[in-house]
Amino acid sequence: MDLDQFAADAPPDDAPGDARVCVVATQPDTFDRCRAGFYPAPRSYDRTRANFSYMAFYRTAPVSAITHYARVTDRTEQVRGEPGPMADADWEALIDPFTEERVVVVFGFDELVPLDHPVQNDDHGVRGALYCTVDDLRAADTVSALTRRADG
Numbered sequence: 001m002d003l004d005q006f007a008a009d010a011p012p013d014d015a016p017g018d019a020r021v022c023v024v025a026t027q028p029d030t031f032d033r034c035r036a037g038f039y040p041a042p043r044s045y046d047r048t049r050a051n052f053s054y055m056a057f058y059r060t061a062p063v064s065a066i067t068h069y070a071r072v073t074d075r076t077e078q079v080r081g082e083p084g085p086m087a088d089a090d091w092e093a094l095i096d097p098f099t100e101e102r103v104v105v106v107f108g109f110d111e112l113v114p115l116d117h118p119v120q121n122d123d124h125g126v127r128g129a130l131y132c133t134v135d136d137l138r139a140a141d142t143v144s145a146l147t148r149r150a151d152g
Helices: 027-033 087-095 136-141 143-149
Strands: 020-026 038-042 054-059 064-079 103-109 113-120 129-133
Touching: 020 038, 020 087, 020 103, 020 136, 027 054, 038 087, 038 129, 064 136, 064 143, 103 143, 113 129, 113 136, 113 143, 129 136, 136 143
Parallel strands: 020 054
Antiparallel strands: 020 129, 038 103, 054 064, 064 103, 064 113
């Protein structure tokens, strides 16, 4: 269980209900970077060009649920070996295990907002990216229910 939702200093869950959200899967190393305010995606991934205002994070471990979302504040293209939001250790942990791409889009965002009711995995989790609204995210109890509401 993630105890962020009970913290006195947690940011409020006050995003507009109709705002578009990109839900992505995060392993523990990636979610740690999300807590630090960024999420990288290889430039070839559709989500780097999609229109959305928020990102939500499906955590593969330890909870297997969508637990947080955040408002996207910027998108920065970074080439491996050049200055940018990601250090060499970030490339090694977050990009190298999955692809040999040399260009990523790094999404920057505000502080993560814990969901009052995490969206639990009931089938196969989140694969790739899932698009929905903030209201969809708040209303869904399970990933399958969210997938039925999603727009792509």
